[in-house]
Amino acid sequence: MDLYAQAKEKLLAAKQEIIQNLLTENADFQSTMTDLDTADPADVAASDLDKRIIEALGAQSAQALARVDAALARIEGGNYGICVKCGNMIDKERLEAIPEAVMCINCKIAGERQKFASHVF
Secondary structure, three states, rough: OOOHHHHHHHHHHHHHHHHHHHHHHHHHHHHHHHHHOOOOHHHHHHHHHHHHHHHHHHHHHHHHHHHHHHHHHHHHHHHOOOOOOOOOOHHHHHHHOOOOOOOOHHHHHHHHHHHHHHHHO
């Protein structure tokens, strides 16, 4: 199986898992909201925290889904595996480990260093 077919298979499996997680999180959220009707104020505060956690997880899952969809679009568009920053090919090993990667390891490291340096006082 070539790199693109292997990546597409991994990405489609990841997409299915993310969608399933979102559905599970939504069911958990609905269950939490139903339980609020009979809860005392202390339980309401705890449930509000649970609600915020579920919402945050949903946002993270939605972002992960967007990354997977973008990678699938790059495969279909013929530009999968090309670094968006420098235009060089992303190493096969990196794509096997992180099929939704958009940058080669050198650009990713440089970006992380720059981000870290900007946060140092």
